[in-house]
Amino acid sequence: MVTPRTHPKVRPYVLTGGRTVTRHRLLVHTLVTVPYYDPGLAAAMLPEARTLYEQARDGCSVAELSALSGLSLGVTRVIxxxxxxxxxxxxxxxxxxxPFDRRLLERVRDGLRALA
Structure with a gap:
């Protein structure tokens, strides 16, 4: 049986259906939130999507979602x-x-401090 641990490149391809292009412009600092959390919907999602959905409840950047979920940035963007x-x-x-806006740099700094 093929597992993600033996073939790490198989799983991301399967998770995204081979897609790398997203419908939305998602930069690493793009903020993502859940306007209305539905626990029933979360329970019906695939585990990776559910993890991102639940993490975004508090508002996170795409990079934070990727780090918190353990998914690659590309997979996170597609999902x-x-x-x-x-x-x-x-x-x-x-x-x-x-990209050198002061507010952006302050958010990055604050995010790094929160992770430390």
């Missing part, structure tokens, strides 16, 4: 994009004019 297309999570619009 979050699917959840957003199904209106299960909300992808917040980018409010930064530049």
């Amino acid at each position: 979050v994009s699917d959840l957003a297309a199904a209106q299960r999570v909300r992808v917040h619009a980018e409010t930064y004019g530049s």
